[in-house]
Amino acid sequence: MAKDLIPNPESPADPESVRGPLTPEQADKLPHIHRLLLGYYGQPKPREPWDPLTQFIYSLLSSRTKTPASQQVMRDLERIFRAGPGNWEPLRDASVSDIERAIAIVTFPEQKAPRLKQALEQITARVGSLTLDFLAKYRTEKIRSWLEQFEGVGPQVSAAIVNFSTLRRRALSIDANHLRVIQRLCTVPRADAATTETRLMRLVPETWDAAMLDDHHTLIQLHAHTLCTFADPKCAPCPLLKICPTGQRNQAELHLTNP
Ligand code: SF4
Numbered sequence: 001m002a003k004d005l006i007p008n009p010e011s012p013a014d015p016e017s018v019r020g021p022l023t024p025e026q027a028d029k030l031p032h033i034h035r036l037l038l039g040y041y042g043q044p045k046p047r048e049p050w051d052p053l054t055q056f057i058y059s060l061l062s063s064r065t066k067t068p069a070s071q072q073v074m075r076d077l078e079r080i081f082r083a084g085p086g087n088w089e090p091l092r093d094a095s096v097s098d099i100e101r102a103i104a105i106v107t108f109p110e111q112k113a114p115r116l117k118q119a120l121e122q123i124t125a126r127v128g129s130l131t132l133d134f135l136a137k138y139r140t141e142k143i144r145s146w147l148e149q150f151e152g153v154g155p156q157v158s159a160a161i162v163n164f165s166t167l168r169r170r171a172l173s174i175d176a177n178h179l180r181v182i183q184r185l186c187t188v189p190r191a192d193a194a195t196t197e198t199r200l201m202r203l204v205p206e207t208w209d210a211a212m213l214d215d216h217h218t219l220i221q222l223h224a225h226t227l228c229t230f231a232d233p234k235c236a237p238c239p240l241l242k243i244c245p246t247g248q249r250n251q252a253e254l255h256l257t258n259p
Contacts, residue, residue: 171197
């Protein structure tokens with residue numbers, strides 16, 4: 001288990017308490033992380049965004065599931081239950097047991113199958129047809145609060161839907177991996193994912209559009225799976241070590257125990 005979950009003694013200033021414009025140092029926090037990760041991992045492959053309903057289905061199913069398994073399930077669902085681009089009516093009309101069988105490799109399929117079917121039925125009842133394309137005409141905050149009415153859709157999922165889909169809005173989907181890296185870096189004070197997103201979004205440069213935020217999220221995910229893993233962060237080769245209090249503390253402790 002990594003010895004990294006110690007509160008940072010040099011807790012960063014909370015952007016919520018900041019009045020007025022950010023200092024140059026605060027304003028460069030995320031761009032600096034982004035530049036260092038870009039230098040190490042390279043430019044992420046551009047995403048080909050899905051329609052909002054397809055992204056909704058993926059995001060609902062993919063929580064706490066490894067990406068390859070989530071992607072395989074989407075391919076299976078498309079093959080079995082999709083009638084055409086963006087047409088998921090056969091999935092909505094399938095039995096819960098058939099859906100559960102098709103999504104068996106994600107975590108908690110017995111919970112996600114009825115939740116997904118119910119959400120697709122509720123969307124149809126509220127909208128008059130099974131689509132989320134109408135959301136494009138609303139403000140981002142309104143879209144997210146509308147999406148968060150559905151069981152299983154919290155801030156992380158609603159952020160993923162608005163940012164990754166063709167809605168292409170500014171948002172940061174803070175899952176457990178993203179939260180871990182940001183907390184180790186002490187970029188903002190420790191908090192839950194929703195508060196962390198709010199705090200990070202205050203640090204996001206105005207010039208970063210939705211695609212740039214998607215790239216940033218992808219780089220953080222890549223880092224979380226490559227070097228900044230849950231159990232065994234590899235701090236020595238990490239491109240963020242010079243700005244990471246947790247990594248520096250880990251390295252110092254390592255030198256004390258292995259002088
Ligand atoms: S130095 Fe890098 S790998 Fe180590 S905790 Fe910090 S971000 Fe993670």
